[in-house]
Amino acid sequence: MSVLVDARSGQQVAARRAHATRRWLGRIPYVVLALYAVIGGVGPLLIDYDPVHVSLDDRLLRPGSHLSTGATAWFGTDGVGRDVLAQVVYGARTSVLIGVCTVAVSCLVGVAIGTVAGYFRGWPDMVLARGIDILLAFPAILLTIVIAGAFERSVLVVVVALSATAWISFARVTRSVALSIRERAWVDAARVLGVRPVSILLRHIVPFTAGPVVALATLEFALVVLAEAGLSFLGIGLPNSAVSWGQTIANGKQYLESAWWISALPGIALSLLIINIGILGDQLTARYGRGHLR
Template identity: 75%
Template sequence: MAGIATAPEQLTSAPPRARRRLLSRVPFLIVGLYLLVAVLGPPLIGYDPVNTSLEDRLLPPGSETSTGGTAWFGTDGLGRDVLAQIVHGTRTSVLIGVSTVAISCLVGVVLGAVAGYFRSAVDAVLARVFDILLAFPAILLAIVIAGAFDRSVLLVVVALSATGWISFARVTRGVALSIRERPWVDAARVLGVPRRTILLRHVLPFTAGPVVALATLEFALVVLAEAGLSFLGIGLPASTVSWGQTIANGKEYLEPQWWISTLPGIALSLLIINVGILGDQLTARHRRGRTD
């Protein structure tokens, strides 16, 4: 009918600013979809990592299984459904990513705020600790910690948090050093407000913007590091589904059965890329807010 424009026509006819605003929301939608799959996917798609079906091994995507179902993403060398591994691996990655970032953020913000606001010997000691830990590559330290003990989800979180808190501490310290010289902080200090109250009410709230932006970037790095540890066989146990394990299971079939490693790799790449873009958008928004 005349006068009614389709969705593609509306998009192409929209002003450039409106198109940019629409495209900027794509990472939010994709990351939200991953979170939805992590929460609702595993209950809907059952999966037993120990149970194998050799009759269904190496089925291509869309094949019918021996039980009458459909392997939409194919099966691996042991007959396990690849789609179910991706769905359950999404929950594992999100769980480890959120847990690691939460622990790193808590430790880093507390230490960074204390070091930046109180200065003196506390700042000097923590600054030296930052320098010492930064001398060791984060992934190598995580490999050493993960390889020294039995594999578990808790161990992976601890190994990745061992150096993850440093970035949060440095960012928070920089913000605290700047905020402690502001007039309202000086006024509160003159009025006799306890230093703990000044730190909680007048300093820490200003760290929220940069910390949230950093948390999104750290989440992507944690997910990638966890997949790397599981790919090497020193991350999660076999009973816990991981994208890294699924990719490693298909490395022997890369040419004929490409879907075993390729599809989980695409899922991992999409999450990391969109979380990274989301982090860049939050960082740019924070910088614009500071200049306005």
């Protein structure tokens, strides 16, 4: 009997240790994303960098080399002598800024349209469905490229181009939530009491979309950052006066054999950000359920 008790207690201790380990591992994405936020917010204040300034005397220096000014290029320099570390730091700020702005715009538009269509149904729901069908007829990245290429390159144009299709996911999620919540007893009671539809939407429906929307926002943030890097890589994203990981990676593609660090280091920074956002998004999706994200 004592042997069974000892075995059971040993299993419980092992289970608690495994649970504690999973909890600590689950916090890694939060730590990494917080680090990126700090680097993107504080880094540009500590590093003096001019993205259009060139120094041909310092071109293609390996990581850890000394510049002509006496400073150290920890990540090396690119083909025109610009510091790759500074480009990574400034690129983090650009990616975080564009990602937050795009997700915010897409979330506001998508939640507003989705809740209205799901609650009122009828012609608002039909118009939303047909509009989504029209937009989905075009590949999202192709529509983004068309919008970004039709105007002069700027941060505003990139945000608008990326938001043109990103709002669809938010609208579909909030629509499904609104369709479910509108049938609940407290919503029927509010309608019977004569509560205005706007108040019903804001007080009784929109709060229930918070969980699924937050989970979706993390996934969309990763897609937005990756799409922005792709646009900048193609040369139709941000202007040359702005620093982007995509631009830095594109600038180093002709030096892959002799100066791998120009493209590799920004690429690693981009990959780490995307991977950790994806892990965080999976955690939030598992917490709030997958049913509304389909």
